[in-house]
Amino acid sequence: MPDLGISVLFKGKNLPRLLGGLWAALRISLISVVISFPLGILLGALMTLKNPFVKAAMRIYLEFIRIMPQMVLLFLFYFGTTRAFGWDLTGETASVIVFVLWGTAEMSDLVRGCLISFPAHQYETSEALGLGKAQLYRYIIIPQAVRRLIPLSVNLVTRMIKTTSLILMIGVVEILKVAQQIIEANRTASPNAAFGVYLAVFFLYFIACWPISMLAQYLERKWG
Template sequence: MSPSAIDPTAISALGGLDVLLDANNLQRLAEGLLVTLKVAASSILIALALGIVIGLIALSRRRIVQVPYRLFLETVRIVPQIVWLFIVFFGLAKLFGWSWSGETSGILVFGLWGTAEMADLVRASVSSLPAHQTQSAQALGLSRMQIYRHVLVPQALRRLIPASINLATRIIKTTPLLVLITVVEVLKVGQQIIETRLLTTPAAAFWIYGFIFFIYFAICYPVSLSSRWLEERWNVGG
C-alpha cells in the first residue's frame, strides 16, 4: 500500500499506535498493570479467606455474633468504596497518624468490602441448604463440626462459584478508583502517557484506552470462563 492511498484520519489514528508500541510506554503500562493485579489479587484472596470464615461464624444466631456482623456488613455496604478509600488513606492519617501507601489502603478497603460481600454469600448459601441435609448427617452420628466440614460447606461452596467469581471481577473492575488516592495503576499510567502526547498525537488516547480495555477484558474473561469450567466440572456432584 502506497502512503498516498491512506486517508488523513487513518494517518492520525495510526500515528497514535506508535505511542502505544513505544517500548518505554509499554513497559510503563505493564508496571501499572502489575499494581492493578497486585491490589486486585490481594483483595480477592483476603475476601475469599476472611469471607468464608466470617460467613460461617455468621451462621450462629446469637446476638453477640449477629450484632457486630450486621454492623460490619451494613457499614461496608452503605458507604461507597471511594469514600472508604478517602477515609482510610486521608482520614486515618489525619486522625491517628497512620500513613499507609495508597496500595495498602486499596487492599484494605477492597479486601474488607469483598469480605463483607463474600461472608454474606457464604452465610446465605449454607443456610439455604435443606434442613434434612443436617438431620441426615446428625442421624449418622456426625458431630456439628463434621457436618459443616463434610456435608454443608462443600455443597454451599459449589453453589457459590458463580457469585464469588462475579465478586472477583467486580473487585478487579473497581481498582481504577485507586487513582484518586495517588496510586499509579494501569489506567493512570495510560492517562499520563496520553497527556504527554496530547498536542502532538491526540489519537494516542484511542490506542491507549483501547489497549487498557483489552487488558481488563483479558483479565476478567478468563476469570469468567473459569467459573463456567468449574461449574461444569462439578456439575455431576454439585
C-alpha cells in the first residue's frame, strides 16, 4: 500500500482549514446567487419585451459574458481595474462582481427561455376565461415558470460553486488555495500529501454540490 498522504489531513488544523476554504468558496457563491438571481429574473422578463433597444442591449451583454472565459473576467476586474481606475478591490469583491455578472446573464437567459416556452394557447385560454393580465401571470404563468426554473437554477448554483475554483488565481484563499498551502507546508515531511489533500478537496466539493443536485432532481421529478 503506497503512502496516500491522507495522514496530513489530520495534522494540526489542516482539516478545519480546508473546511474554512470550502466555506470561503460557498460564501462567494451564495452572495453571488442572492444578488444575481433576482437581477436575472428581472432582466429575463425584460428580454421578453418587444422593445428592440432593450433586446439588443441584453443580447450583447449575454453573449459577451458567456463567450468570455470567467478567468479573463476575473483578471479584468482584479488586476485591470486597479491600474486603470485605481480601484482597490479585494479578491473576494472582484470575484463577487464577476460571479454576479455571470450569474445574472445565465439566469436571465434561463428565465427568458422559460417565459417564451409557454404555448400561445395558455395565454388565449386564460383570456377566453376572462382572466386579466395580472391574473394570467399570477395564476398561470408564474407558478409554472417557478416550477420549471427551480431545477435549472439549482444547476446554475452548482456550476457557480465549481467555478469558484478559479478565484485562487486572483489571490482569494478558498479551498483549493488552502489545499495547495497544506501540500507546500508538508513537502518534506509528507511528499505524497498531494493525493490525500486533493482527494479530500474532491470529497468536500462533492459534499457541497451533491445535495444541491439531488434537490434539483427531486424537484424535477416532483414537478416535471
